Amino acid sequence: xxxxxxxxNAGPSALPLSVLEKAQQELIDFRGTGMSIMELSHRSAAxxxxxxxxxxxxxxxxSIPDNYEVLxxxxxxxxxxxxxxxxxxxxxxxxxxVMTGSWSEKAFAEAKLFGEVSQAASSKEGKYRxxxxxxxxxxxxxxxxxxxxxxxxxxxxxxxxxxxxxxxPLIADMSSDxxxxxxxxxxxxxxxxxxxxxxxxxxxxxxIVRKEFLEKANSNIPTMLKYSTHAKNNSLYNTPPTFGIYxxxxxxxxxxxxxxxxxxxxxxxxxxxxxxxAIDNSNGFYIGHAENDSRSxxxxxxxxxxxxxxxxxxxQAKQEGFIGVNGHRSIxxxxxxxxxxxxxxxxxxxxxxxxxxxxxxx
Ligand code: PMP
Numbered sequence: 001x002x003x004x005x006x007x008x009n010a011g012p013s014a015l016p017l018s019v020l021e022k023a024q025q026e027l028i029d030f031r032g033t034g035m036s037i038m039e040l041s042h043r044s045a046a047x048x049x050x051x052x053x054x055x056x057x058x059x060x061x062x063s064i065p066d067n068y069e070v071l072x073x074x075x076x077x078x079x080x081x082x083x084x085x086x087x088x089x090x091x092x093x094x095x096x097x098v099m100t101g102s103w104s105e106k107a108f109a110e111a112k113l114f115g116e117v118s119q120a121a122s123s124k125e126g127k128y129r130x131x132x133x134x135x136x137x138x139x140x141x142x143x144x145x146x147x148x149x150x151x152x153x154x155x156x157x158x159x160x161x162x163x164x165x166x167x168x169p170l171i172a173d174m175s176s177d178x179x180x181x182x183x184x185x186x187x188x189x190x191x192x193x194x195x196x197x198x199x200x201x202x203x204x205x206x207x208i209v210r211k212e213f214l215e216k217a218n219s220n221i222p223t224m225l226k227y228s229t230h231a232k233n234n235s236l237y238n239t240p241p242t243f244g245i246y247x248x249x250x251x252x253x254x255x256x257x258x259x260x261x262x263x264x265x266x267x268x269x270x271x272x273x274x275x276x277x278a279i280d281n282s283n284g285f286y287i288g289h290a291e292n293d294s295r296s297x298x299x300x301x302x303x304x305x306x307x308x309x310x311x312x313x314x315x316q317a318k319q320e321g322f323i324g325v326n327g328h329r330s331i332x333x334x335x336x337x338x339x340x341x342x343x344x345x346x347x348x349x350x351x352x353x354x355x356x357x358x359x360x361x362x
Pocket of ligand 1: 011075076077078079103149151152153154173174175176194195
């Protein structure tokens with residue numbers, strides 16, 4: 001019997017076991033083609049079916065309206081930080097960014113290279129412990145777009161409710177919480193996400209963009225960096241990351257099988273609760289980083305009273321088989337990432353480990 005790890009990696013992260021098993025089974029002979037999916041032409045009918053089905057599954061699962069394009073790009077979410085302002089900013093245009101963590105900062109820094117940008121709100125002062133209240137968000141109404149990060153992978157905060165921006169197009173980096181709960185896509189002009197948390201392996205970036213918004217994009221930019229190039233060609237302008245898209249399609253199939261996003265969010269809430277409870281019931285032994293109403297269901301961040309104790313906790317966690325629970329290298333501390341494919345059993349086992357460690361060291 002294969003022993004699967006208690007995988008709390010922040011991304012790339014756990015994938016559903018059934019998807020891995022199916023991929024393994026199909027690896028050498030993909031559906032009677034006599035070759036693996038990686039060896040198929042991206043222009044073949046067999047690949048195109050995989051590609052189109054992945055798009056259809058995502059549209060279905062997220063209830064994406066017909067006036068949106070679903071694109072599969074490369075370069076990670078990080079390239080989106082540049083592509084967005086390249087396509088939608090420029091001389092005389094400005095954009096607002098809501099600052100909720102390191103990834104917002106990176107997105108903001110890229111946009112600065114292309115146009116006028118301002119911070120619509122920021123929670124940096126409080127070490128990004130919270131999501132700004134909707135009333136704190138300031139914009140003028142003539143911005144080319146407003147950008148936010150729906151889940152802050154490093155600080156462990158998550159938006160519960162999104163701002164109504166009127167005529168200003170709203171863009172969200174959903175890299176670390178896409179597909180973790182139902183979301184009203186029609187509120188956004190664009191959503192993007194690197195696949196390597198909830199969607200599949202790294203190498204694919206999903207972009208969901210409203211067609212009318214695309215029409216406003218700049219045309220004097222490199223072909224590969226134009227959204228319209230990929231939209232016009234069904235993300236087959238050049239060779240797409242075929243294996244990653246295949247895996248993404250299988251992960252979407254798994255989400256459908258288990259009951260769609262309603263069931264996914266129910267599971268995610270249950271999983272996060274068992275770990276947050278261990279923090280909240282610890283009499284201050286564990287100190288949650290995020291303010292309660294900003295807590296993420298995907299990345300649970302916490303500290304222990306001293307660096308020494310934290311170090312001991314992380315060493316022992318690793319010994320007990322809990323992988324990836326060290327905080328991001330930029331801020332330290334502890335972090336358990338409980339993405340869609342992390343089973344409840346892993347979360348329960350980790351919370352029991354936390355209780356046990358406290359008993360021994362409290
Ligand atoms: N945005 C967020 C919220 C992220 O968590 C990450 C990666 N962890 C990125 C952007 C960068 O993604 P990539 O590595 O795919 O460029």
